[in-house]
Structure formats: C-alpha cells, structure tokens
Amino acid sequence: MKLGPKAAAAALVLSASLALTGCGGAANSGSAAGAATSLSLGTVQDVRSWDPAQAHVGHVLQPYQAVYDTLILREPDGTLSPMLATAWKYNAGNTKLTLDLRTDVTFSDGAKFDAEAAKANMDHFKKANGPQMAQLASVRDVTVVDADTIDVNLTAPDPALEYFLSQAAGLMGSPKALGTEGIKTEPVGSGPYVMDKAASVKDSQTVFSARKDYWNKDLQKYQKLTFKVLTDLTARTNALVSGQVDATILDPKNGKQAEGAKMKLAANEVDWQGLLLLDREGAKNPALANVKVRQAINYAFDRKTILDQVMLGQGTPTSQPFGKASGAWTEELENYYTYDPAKARQLLKEAGFEKGVTLEIPSVPGFETQISVITQQLADVGITLKVGAALTNTYTADIAAQKFTTIFFSLFQGQPTVAIDQIVSTKALYNPFKNATPELEAKIAAVRNGGADAGKLAQEVNRYVVEQAWFAPLFRVNQMYYHNSKVNVTPQIQQAVPSIYNYSPAK
Numbered sequence: 001m002k003l004g005p006k007a008a009a010a011a012l013v014l015s016a017s018l019a020l021t022g023c024g025g026a027a028n029s030g031s032a033a034g035a036a037t038s039l040s041l042g043t044v045q046d047v048r049s050w051d052p053a054q055a056h057v058g059h060v061l062q063p064y065q066a067v068y069d070t071l072i073l074r075e076p077d078g079t080l081s082p083m084l085a086t087a088w089k090y091n092a093g094n095t096k097l098t099l100d101l102r103t104d105v106t107f108s109d110g111a112k113f114d115a116e117a118a119k120a121n122m123d124h125f126k127k128a129n130g131p132q133m134a135q136l137a138s139v140r141d142v143t144v145v146d147a148d149t150i151d152v153n154l155t156a157p158d159p160a161l162e163y164f165l166s167q168a169a170g171l172m173g174s175p176k177a178l179g180t181e182g183i184k185t186e187p188v189g190s191g192p193y194v195m196d197k198a199a200s201v202k203d204s205q206t207v208f209s210a211r212k213d214y215w216n217k218d219l220q221k222y223q224k225l226t227f228k229v230l231t232d233l234t235a236r237t238n239a240l241v242s243g244q245v246d247a248t249i250l251d252p253k254n255g256k257q258a259e260g261a262k263m264k265l266a267a268n269e270v271d272w273q274g275l276l277l278l279d280r281e282g283a284k285n286p287a288l289a290n291v292k293v294r295q296a297i298n299y300a301f302d303r304k305t306i307l308d309q310v311m312l313g314q315g316t317p318t319s320q321p322f323g324k325a326s327g328a329w330t331e332e333l334e335n336y337y338t339y340d341p342a343k344a345r346q347l348l349k350e351a352g353f354e355k356g357v358t359l360e361i362p363s364v365p366g367f368e369t370q371i372s373v374i375t376q377q378l379a380d381v382g383i384t385l386k387v388g389a390a391l392t393n394t395y396t397a398d399i400a401a402q403k404f405t406t407i408f409f410s411l412f413q414g415q416p417t418v419a420i421d422q423i424v425s426t427k428a429l430y431n432p433f434k435n436a437t438p439e440l441e442a443k444i445a446a447v448r449n450g451g452a453d454a455g456k457l458a459q460e461v462n463r464y465v466v467e468q469a470w471f472a473p474l475f476r477v478n479q480m481y482y483h484n485s486k487v488n489v490t491p492q493i494q495q496a497v498p499s500i501y502n503y504s505p506a507k
Contacts, residue, residue, distance in 0.1 A: 327455015
C-alpha cells in the first residue's frame with residue numbers, strides 16, 4: 001500500500017535517535033610515532049563523568065576507549081581478542097572465568113596494571129551504581145590468583161560476561177585514581193590517548209594526545225584525537241561537509257547532502273524499530289492478553305512500504321526482535337508476519353474484538369513520523385492508536401512502573417543474553433509486567449547454561465516471542481555513518497558508531 005500524503009510528506013522528518021554519533025579521520029598511515037596525524041569525530045553528547053564505572057555503551061562508549069583499555073577487545077565483526085587479558089577460560093560449570101593479564105602495561109599516572117588493579121576496577125564498577133552496572137550483575141566476587149591472574153566468580157553462568165568485559169565493565173582505570181573526584185573530570189587509564197585538558201571545553205570538544213610509550217601502537221593510529229559535540233543533526237552534517245569533522249552519524253535525509261559532497265557511507269544495521277506490546281497478560285489492557293490481538297497488530301503493517309517511504313529504504317523489514325549477528329536470528333522468522341489486513345481483521349473477530357481495539361502509547365520525540373504511519377495502518381484494520389504525552393527523561397522509570405502497556409521504540413539488537421535481559425526475561429526493563437511462562441523460562445535457562453551454544457539455543461526464545469507476538473517489529477534500520485576520504489572506517493557490528501580502533505588514515 002501507499003502511505004497517505006501527510007505521512008509521506010512527513011516521511012523525511014526522521015528519528016532524532018538515529019542521529020547518534022560520528023567519527024572520522026585524517027592524514028597519513030602508520031602509528032602515532034610517525035608524522036603528525038589527527039582525527040576529528042562528531043558526537044551527539046559529551047561524557048558526563050570520566051569515571052570508567054560511569055561509562056555507557058554503544059556510541060557513548062567511544063570516547064572512553066580513547067583513554068581506557070578494556071580487558072578484552074571486541075573486533076569489528078564481533079569476535080573477541082586479547083587486550084589487557086591475554087587469555088581466559090571458564091571452569092566446567094561456567095561459573096568461574098579465569099583471566100591471564102598482561103604484565104607490561106602502566107596507567108597514565110605511572111601506576112602498574114596487574115591483577116590487583118583489575119580486581120579494584122571490577123569491585124569499583126559493581127559498587128558505583130553506574131548506568132551499565134547490570135553488566136556485572138552475575139559476578140559474585142573477583143579474587144586475585146597471582147600478580148597477573150584473576151578469577152571472576154559468578155552466581156550463575158553468564159554467556160555475555162566476556163562480551164561485557166569488552167564494553168563498559170571491562171574498562172580499566174588507574175587504581176590510584178578510582179574513587180577520587182579528579183577522575184570524574186580527567187580520565188586516568190592505560191589507553192592509547194591522554195586528555196589534553198587545556199584544549200578541551202565541556203559540551204563543546206574533548207581533545208586527546210597520543211600517549212607516549214603506549215603498549216600497543218597498532219591501536220594508536222593518530223597523534224591527536226578530537227571529539228566535537230554536535231547535538232544538532234544539521235550542525236553535524238554541515239561540520240562533516242565543511243571538513244570540521246572527518247566523520248559523523250547522520251540520517252537518510254541528511255545523508256543525501258553528505259553524498260552530494262562526496263562523503264562515503266558505512267551503513268550498519270544495529271537497532272530494530274517497532275511496537276513493544278508490554279501488557280501481555282492484560283493487566284491494564286485486556287485485549288493485549290489475547291495472542292490473536294497481538295498477532296493482528298503484526299499483520300496490520302506494510303513494513304516494506306513504511307521502510308521505503310519513511311526511512312528511504314535504509315534498512316530491512318523484519319518480524320523478529322533478535323538481530324542477524326546475535327545467533328538467535330533465523331530466516332524463517334524474518335517475514336513471519338506479512339502485510340495482511342484481512343487476516344488481521346479476522347484474528348480480531350476470532351478474539352472477540354471485532355468492534356475494535358484501542359492501544360495507548362506515549363509519543364516519542366524523533367519517532368513522530370513512524371507513529372503517524374502505524375496509526376493509519378492500525379486504523380485500517382480496526383485498531384485505534386491513541387498517542388499521549390511524550391516520553392521524558394523519566395521514561396525508564398515510567399516503563400518500569402508499568403505506566404505504558406505499549407510503546408514504540410528503537411532497540412539495540414545485541415548478544416542473545418544481552419537482548420534477553422533487555423526485552424524478554426523477567427528482569428528486563430522492557431518486560432515491565434514481568435510476563436513469563438514455564439515454557440519460556442525453560443528456553444531462557446537453556447541459553448544461560450548453553451555456553452558456546454547460547455546463540456543457537458536463543459533461536460527458540462526468538463521463535464517463542466515472535467509466535468506469541470510479544471512485539472511488532474517493523475524493520476532493522478541502517479545507521480548512516482558518513483566519513484570523508486581522509487579516513488578509512490570499518491563498521492562495528494551491533495554499534496551505531498565504530499570503536500576508535502576501527503579508524504585509520506586513508507592511504
């Protein structure tokens with residue numbers, strides 16, 4: 001079907017949430033020991049605290065990587081490689097992870113990295129109540145085996161722990177600085193760069209210089225690294241086109257301007273967008289307790305047309321909330337719900353809601369166009385979508401408090417257990433009504449205890465939530481990451497912007 005004129009006209013007003021981060025590069029090749037090079041990256045927000053325990057993930061992780069090494073390095077394709085940990089292995093029950101550590105690393109304040117430092121960081125992370133504290137929720141304690149070995153002891157198997165140690169929970173700060181006021185404004189890590197505080201301006205730009213004698217010159221490709229804070233999408237576009245930054249993230253509309261200026265695109269599907277049908281037992285909206293109603297909602301959407309007209313075709317229609325790289329993705333679920341308004345109306349009739357269903361959702365800044373379009377398509381099958389006040393900065397608390405029975409949102413498609421604990425399990429923020437069945441709990445338990453087979457086992461969780469229509473995904477969207485010809489950029493799987501290690505001067 002075609003979208004109405006109003007929706008089509010609004011189609012180019014795209015999600016602000018797509019305007020995430022940026023990055024870029026410049027000058028010549030080789031390590032920072034070579035000729036002077038610089039890299040200027042556009043970002044959408046400044047770091048609120050440089051305490052590594054307050055670090056976030058996704059595009060917000062990038063500036064922390066400049067100054068903090070992680071225990072484990074995540075390659076662009078998602079594989080895990082040694083970094084400060086040279087090797088790691090689980091015990092037979094997957095409840096203890098033993099890490100061997102490097103012995104030749106120091107922090108920028110001269111402190112030595114060793115097992116005590118690693119333990120101090122993980123203990124600090126668990127106590128600091130940071131935004132990613134859940135990453136170490138399964139860690140009971142950390143014990144020092146010897147100077148370069150630690151044991152991470154778990155309360156239960158956690159297949160995502162190694163991944164988390166490549167993210168916020170793996171960032172290592174100087175033990176001398178942890179817990180001080182100073183580290184909040186000036187980072188002290190073992191990473192490839194140190195902050196140039198004199199050249200940095202809060203909420204405007206943060207400048208870093210290559211750290212002398214950094215242990216891994218292969219990861220230190222520039223002499224100078226700058227993050228420019230450019231919240232406004234148009235400002236980011238202009239900064240890229242004019243050469244103020246070497247790369248940044250845009251959206252399909254502004255990407256056209258960048259392409260006209262010969263910028264290069266590194267597209268990467270990271271998030272899925274769609275409805276989360278949260279009240280699956282009908283606590284506040286009885287209609288949502290009926291699986292046929294939830295399935296009818298899914299059959300109401302012409303996903304490809306919405307994608308083409310709203311997102312200029314940048315993405316892939318899908319019926320499943322788990323991404324391709326998660327291991328839980330399956331081809332058969334990709335188009336499980338086709339566009340079939342007649343079937344949607346028939347399901348509503350069978351469910352006893354022939355006269356219609358009403359869903360109430362909050363408005364979401366940046367998603368007004370998408371919500372407008374799905375309102376129209378739901379109305380076509382007899383479902384009324386009432387859009388209320390916009391989500392605010394209390395939205396996570398509001399969601400947790402069961403304020404909403406349905407929301408439209410864009411969500412990251414991460415590792416199987418990460419995604420399960422984000423949207424499916426009873427401790428997931430996006431399962432606020434704590435919906436669960438014995439069948440689903442058994443499938444989740446199989447994933448948690450599945451070790452290397454966790455991704456494969458998570459396909460059954462994916463299948464369950466798709467068949468039971470817990471969600472109504474529309475599509476996975478491309479993150480539109482543009483850069484100039486001075487820099488080579490390799491996209492980072494499951495991240496809107498690449499890790500800083502993925503940039504190199506173009507030859």
